[in-house]
Amino acid sequence: MTPAPFPAARLRRLRRTRALRDMVQENGLSASDLIWPVFIRDGDGIEDPIPSLPGVSRLSIDKLLGAAADAYALGIPAICLFPYTDPSLRTDTCEEAWNPDNLTNRAICALKQDLPDLMVMTDIALDPYNANGHDGLVVDGRILNDETVEALVRMGLAQAEAGADILGPSDMMDGRIGALRSALEAAGHKDIAILSYAAKFASGFYGPFRDAVGASGRLVGDKATYQINPANREEALACVARDLAEGADMVMVKPGMPYLDICRAVRDRFQRPTFAYQVSGEYAMLMAAAQNGWLDGEKVMLESMMAFKRAGCDGVLTYFAPRVAAALKG
Numbered sequence: 001m002t003p004a005p006f007p008a009a010r011l012r013r014l015r016r017t018r019a020l021r022d023m024v025q026e027n028g029l030s031a032s033d034l035i036w037p038v039f040i041r042d043g044d045g046i047e048d049p050i051p052s053l054p055g056v057s058r059l060s061i062d063k064l065l066g067a068a069a070d071a072y073a074l075g076i077p078a079i080c081l082f083p084y085t086d087p088s089l090r091t092d093t094c095e096e097a098w099n100p101d102n103l104t105n106r107a108i109c110a111l112k113q114d115l116p117d118l119m120v121m122t123d124i125a126l127d128p129y130n131a132n133g134h135d136g137l138v139v140d141g142r143i144l145n146d147e148t149v150e151a152l153v154r155m156g157l158a159q160a161e162a163g164a165d166i167l168g169p170s171d172m173m174d175g176r177i178g179a180l181r182s183a184l185e186a187a188g189h190k191d192i193a194i195l196s197y198a199a200k201f202a203s204g205f206y207g208p209f210r211d212a213v214g215a216s217g218r219l220v221g222d223k224a225t226y227q228i229n230p231a232n233r234e235e236a237l238a239c240v241a242r243d244l245a246e247g248a249d250m251v252m253v254k255p256g257m258p259y260l261d262i263c264r265a266v267r268d269r270f271q272r273p274t275f276a277y278q279v280s281g282e283y284a285m286l287m288a289a290a291q292n293g294w295l296d297g298e299k300v301m302l303e304s305m306m307a308f309k310r311a312g313c314d315g316v317l318t319y320f321a322p323r324v325a326a327a328l329k330g
């Protein structure tokens with residue numbers, strides 16, 4: 001067979017001008033796709049930089065309110081709170097986690113008073129309160145499932161009472177979504193949404209986060225007995241199916257970029273609101289390369305966001321959220 005005298009398909013035709021490229025663009029990105037994770041700490045007037053997360057600081061509540069107002073003005077619909085708990089309040093029994101006046105609950109109240117339309121999401125797991133850095137209660141070196149679920153339910157109810165809009169269980173215990181959902185119903189919190197960290201892998205990419213919440217030096221062992229083995233796809237999908245059946249409204253895949261195949265599989269199989277968490281290590285590696293001049297930081301930031309949308313995610317939790325929103329506006 002003789003080859004055709006010209007290419008059979010000239011796919012470059014629609015790439016010729018910016019306007020043509022925009023016309024046929026398949027996926028879009030907007031500020032409303034973003035959830036901004038923020039680290040908080042006690043004090044007043046404090047912005048305490050986190051060395052392994054360049055550009056990210058732990059904020060005292062007064063600073064949080066200013067930053068949250070700016071984020072909301074940029075079109076970011078939700079922020080997610082992560083507390084740095086004073087070491088004196090970290091115990092093996094973790095009761096600070098459900099103290100109605102703990103740092104997170106005070107921050108929720110302050111945010112809802114100042115910015116009632118900004119959605120406030122929380123993290124439900126014991127690690128910021130645990131003397132040993134684990135997400136669950138530890139006895140004789142083992143993480144207790146059912147006792148941890150009881151503690152998590154107390155923690156979630158306290159956050160609901162404080163005014164949280166979205167609860168984010170990130171602990172990976174079995175049965176926590178069902179237990180939390182029935183406790184919320186029983187307490188009259190019928191409209192509080194659950195965004196379950198459903199497909200959460202036992203990842204090395206959480207390192208800088210553990211620095212930020214002060215858990216890294218404390219963690220005894222690893223989280224492999226509760227977080228998912230990075231080699232497993234079907235197990236991740238089983239976790240998502242289970243969490244949706246137990247009452248999760250939205251589900252998350254975490255980490256993000258190395259797990260885009262999981263995002264796509266969750267989107268295709270369940271067709272429910274699906275989020276990815278571009279975690280601390282992903283942010284840190286892009287920032288480190290950008291700071292060295294090895295990558296164009298703005299370009300890879302936006303490209304990584306579009307990759308999540310292309311993989312089927314409805315939205316992304318990312319430390320880049322305010323910068324992405326500002327770039328989209330500019």
Ligand code: PBG
Pocket residue numbers: 123125127135170171205206207208209210223278279280281
């Ligand atoms: C705590 C929690 C972690 C993250 C979110 N919630 C850390 C962990 O599981 O060890 C990680 C987020 C990030 O790395 O940005 N359960």
